[in-house]
Amino acid sequence: MASSSKFTVPSVNLDNLPTTPEAWNADTVRATFLSYFQSKRGHTFVPSSSVVPHNDPTLLFANAGMNQYKPIFLGTVDPQSEMATWKRAANSQKCIRAGGKHNDLDDVGKDSYHHTFFEMLGNWSFGDYFKKEAIEWSWELLTKVYGIPGDRLYVTYFEGDASQGLEADEEAKKLWSAVGVPEDHILPGNMKDNFWEMGDQGPCGPCSEIHYDRIGGRNAAHLVNMDDPDVLEIWNNVFIQFNREEDRSLRLLPNKHVDTGMGFERLVSVLQDKRSNYDTDVFHPLFDAIQNITGAPPYAGKFGEEDKEGIDTAYRVVADHVRMLSFAIADGATPGPVSRGYVVRRVLRRGARYARRYFGVTLGEFFGKLVPTLVKQMGQMFPELVAAEADIIRTFNDEEEAFAKALDRGEKLFNGFAEKAKKGSGVLDGLDVWRLYDTFGFPTDLTRIMAEEAKLTIDEAGFEKAREEALEASKRRVAKGGVEVIKLDVHDIGKLESMSEVPMTDDSSKYDRSKQAITAQIRAIYHNKEFVSSTRGISSDDQIGILMDKTNFYAEQGGQEYDTGSISIDGKAEFEVQNVQAYAGYILHTGFMKYGSLSVNDEVISEYDELRRSPIRNNHTGTHVLNWALREALGDSIHQKGSLVAAEKLRFDFSHDGPVSAENLEKVEESSTKYIRQNLDVYAKDVPLEEAKKINGVRAVFGETYPDPVRVVSIGVEVDELLKNPNNEAWENVSVEFCGGTHVGNTQDIKDLVIVEESGIAKGIRRIIAVTGVDAHRLQQIAIEFGGRLDKIDKLPFGPYKETEMKKIGKELKELKTSTVMKNNLIKKFDAMQKELLALQKAQEKKDTAAATETIAAAFEKNPDAKALVIPLPITANPKALSGVMKTLPKKYKDKSVYLFAGGKDGQEFLHAAFVSGPLGQATTAQKWTESVSSIVGGKAGGKGPTSQGVATNADKLNEGIEEARRFLEGLQI
Structure with a gap:
């Protein structure tokens, strides 16, 4: 599919071109x-x-x-x-x-x-x-x-x-x-x-x-x-x-x-x-923008040893990478952990490191500031850049911010590895290089650049061995992860309460987006139903639980899934956190040791996986928007009955009699989108429970016990503003809920909300499953592309090819995984096309039946003494028309036999059929006649009594099939 199909290239006068x-x-x-x-x-x-x-x-x-x-x-x-x-x-x-x-x-x-x-x-x-x-x-x-x-x-x-x-x-x-x-x-x-x-x-x-x-x-x-x-x-x-x-x-x-x-x-x-x-001016506008933003010396075009400070190389890398990344993101590639997504992330991180290392920029908004220059420069030729400008900038900012924190620690760790290598062989340990990648997301080519700057090489074989071993260990951990997660029972909690050195966990950092990584202290280690002092000696395949004095991890609660991430001492030990649960104020992080060992009282870095947390945030705020939109569309009878907020989807259960109609689902999705597109800030504050309950339109789960004070989350209006006049009727139009989950800072982060399923789970309770962000955009694109295919088929001329394509796309439509609303619209369009096609088929069938009947009658009028004829019909390969004609033959031609061919024009498929009666019936059967023809034209034929029909698989064998039918007839000598 062309990405800018409505664009026409500007023309130039070829007789008046530049000469300098x-x-x-x-x-x-x-x-x-x-x-x-x-x-x-x-x-x-x-x-x-x-x-x-x-x-x-x-x-x-x-x-x-x-x-x-x-x-x-x-x-x-x-x-x-x-x-x-x-x-x-x-x-x-x-x-x-x-x-x-x-x-x-x-x-x-x-x-x-x-x-x-x-x-x-x-x-x-x-x-x-x-x-x-x-x-x-x-x-x-x-x-x-x-x-x-x-x-x-x-x-x-x-x-x-x-x-x-x-x-x-x-x-x-x-x-x-x-x-x-x-x-x-x-x-x-x-x-x-x-x-x-x-x-x-x-x-x-x-x-x-x-x-x-x-x-x-x-x-x-x-x-x-x-x-x-x-x-x-x-x-x-x-x-x-x-x-x-x-x-x-x-x-x-x-x-x-x-x-x-x-x-x-x-x-x-x-x-x-x-x-x-x-x-050239392909790159100079970007170079000028880089200089304006960073204050770096102007680009001087130096290479290799001449570029001693590395500034010109950094100019080239950053300008190249912002072009590549902007076009990739505009066309639907997003940073991710594997395949195409990893290439995008890898290039962005490579460019970000060059920008910070050589231009001294603070990462978080640097690449985004270059995008307007690129859009102005190339947007006319490639308008998709213009359409995606905001998304490109947002993606750059999010990725830069996430990498900046890892870059600080990773560079510090690299410097330690580099010092060790310089004192030895001048070769970086392959295991150290792997840990930079595995823990901090340092692409290996980025580590190679850093090694080259430090006049070091990399132990490639050691790196590959470490990678393979880590992959095998990961497979074992995934298998172990399928086993029930270890839990604290009442006796374990009792032990903790008696251990004065293990306080309840302070998890207030989980709401602060600037605290993706914090320093904490290990207070207890749980293994094999015992609290132990160290992980030393415990197999890396054994599940372990860790409690710290404080955490930034979100423990599973209120429908929101737990965080994953790591607890580590840089370069010495890393614990992979696979699950986080809360037990009476104690937060237990469960998982496996990746390398090294941890002990009670160790100072560690607690870091949750932002790439997992981010879509969960999107989906949680999206759940609030959906809750609000459902009440807007269906009325005050809507009450939340449950929810699940995961990285890949959100699930919302609510009270409602009967299925939500397609029209109402569309209203809900439109209302959600309208709310999100206002780019509203999201506010949260702990409020005394009785005060919070007075806020007009506040939503809570019936029967749920809430803490006092309770956390109030409001989209678009500050919580203090709500409390000034809690009875204000305007608050009915604001999403306000009691919620302990994590949320986006602004609804623009959600991008879109797409409903993918609506169903009933119990009497009077319905369930909606939806996705947000990149996943929502992907599903919308699937529907848009499918709609484009429908449009192409709709424009096809009526005939066998169109009929085949309609059958094929109809089957695909049933299995299509996309927006429910958009799929409903696609089904409506397809049904209308099907109805029109059916009308054309009926008209064609009537036309073909009449033409076939007339052709057969004319042939026997021309050959009144013939006992049998082979007749090519001037009709399409219309099975209903041919079957209809065959049914009339026994009544009209009791002592005659006929072999009919339908279709085959321009190499298209064709049908053939035999009716045997009278003298020919004494010598052969319709089945034998069609078997003879099928041996030439391909396919199979069959029928009962005096008739037999077949479909040719060799579309170019029509003439040979006709000749075979005649040859078979001549061989009978009737």
Whole structure:
């Protein structure tokens, strides 16, 4: 799906283009390329697809311009789709190479031309033009339109490979010579450089690269493909003409395609006569913004040893990373612990560390401040950036804030590891590197950078061993986690009360978002039904409970799930907290030791997992909003009967007679969204219970016992304001509840609330399950994309293909996991389409029945003496029409036999059927006749008595099937 389908590229006058490097700005360079191929060479402009290939599980990110055209190259394109009509296409594709097979992350900042995000200018031919046109046009565009001196350009062609049975691409060589490239600028290249393959299998072919010499005035042929920064590849023309088979053999394709890609940033540097991509206006607006925010010296373009302070490298890294991250987030990638999400988090943390280390910024809002500059710079070409600007900034701020705290401790720990390594072999212990990653989320490439700065290397084998051992231990802990969590019973609590050194736990820090990590003291360790002094000697597979004097962990209560996280002494010991429960004022943290040992009275760092807590906060505040919205939509009879607040969802039980209608669910979701989108602050305060009860509209769970004072949570109005005039009728329009849970600071953090299920759990009690935040957005996108598919099917012309697609998408709709409200609307749309289709089918059936009846009658009128006829019918493959006609045959043609074929137009599927009566019935049966035809056309046929019907599986065998039916008839000699 194109990410900006309504966007049309600005055109330029190709007869009035810049003539000096200073006049070639980046926007003009891009627009010139697209205008040349769109207006002069008849290409369709296709907006860039998303950098997040939602429908291609083989890719982490779109990494080349051809990704969105794979269905055409692989022959799987929907024949009814717009894509199937394209013969020529051109665009500027957003690409990310920061993970997987194509990964340029480690090179970013170090050289002048690598980026994690870049644009790929491309033109494609799908079975239309081939080598001649591609070569002539690329040379014309570069030398005549852009005005690049031809003597600065070098081209390569495939030299052949005898082991693959491939000859040299002499055709490309001759074509380059014909456009005027000197012979010593036309260079042969091997399989690695000049034979492009989509994968282990699939379309492939020779390619021809164009390289540019930044210096000029010399012969630079010997520097081509030698990673020289001054002789760089700018364009690659791929001539797709083979298919790599499963057995690794090559087979010629029926159609030949052209797939080209030109690095936009590199082209801009060439036209602006800059020796580095970073010296162009692609990056300078971001460099200026970085300098304005940080007060750093201006960017000077230094590399390697010249960049002694590392400032210029940091400029390049930060500017590159903010581009990559902004486009990834805009297209739906969010920071996470695995796969694509981990790549985003890893790049952000890498950039954040550079920003703090070299620019001295305080993390929390730095990257977010750069986003408006990027949006202003690229928002016209890529409007999805404009639409997602607020989300991008919010994501940056949240991730930076979370990493900043880990960075402080991680860098301190790294310095300790580094000192140890310097005193020894100069190699960082692999186990230490693993702990930096495992405990503090330090990507290993970030640790490598820090090691390089400290003139150290990493024990890679040791790191890998530590990773594997930790993975195995984690599997064992997960298995143990399935076992019942250890609990404190009445006797255990009695022991604690008698232990003066173990006070009740102060858990007030759990509400303070600035206290994700606090210092605490271990007061008791619980193992095997005993309180022990230390974890020393206890297996890492044994479950342990820890009590501290204070905690910032949330113990499970009031429907909200417990926190997870760690209790540790940096570099010496770590305890993995998997569950937290409260027992009469004592907070027990249960889990497993990951390494080292802990003892009573140890000073430790207590740190909850913010990545788990954050969605729980969203869902808890979302539960309050939902409670309010339900009463708004359904009235005061709504009372809370229970709830669950987890990281992945919220569940809310309430009193209501009968199911909530689709219309009312929509009202509830709309009211919730409206409330959330007001970006209201969330307030909380402990209030004397009797005073709190007087607040008009306050919501509480009937029968619940509340503490005194009770915590009041209000969304949008300060609690003190509520207490000034508790009877104010306006408070009916405010969400106010008694609640001991954790909440967001502002409703904008929730983003969206989506209902995914509504059901009954008991008489008069209903249950709603909903999600918020990123999960809500994901489900909305699923519904939006599904709706787009419905729209495409709706526009299809009536016929067998549309009927098949309707059946297929109808089954998918039943299983679709998305917003209940949006799914109801999709069902309504589908039902309307189905109703319209049914009406068309009935009309077509009536039309086909009449046409078939007339055709059969005309055939026997023309051949009155024939005892049997084979008749192709001028109708679609309509089973109801054919069955209806077959039922009339015994009455109309008692002594006649007939073989009918329906459909088969343009290679579409067809049906066939036999009616046997009269003389033919003495010689054979309808079943034998159709079996004979089925042996040719595929599929099976069957029936009872005088009739038999079949469906052909070989759609292109219609004529052969007709001939077989006649041949079978002739062989009977009736």
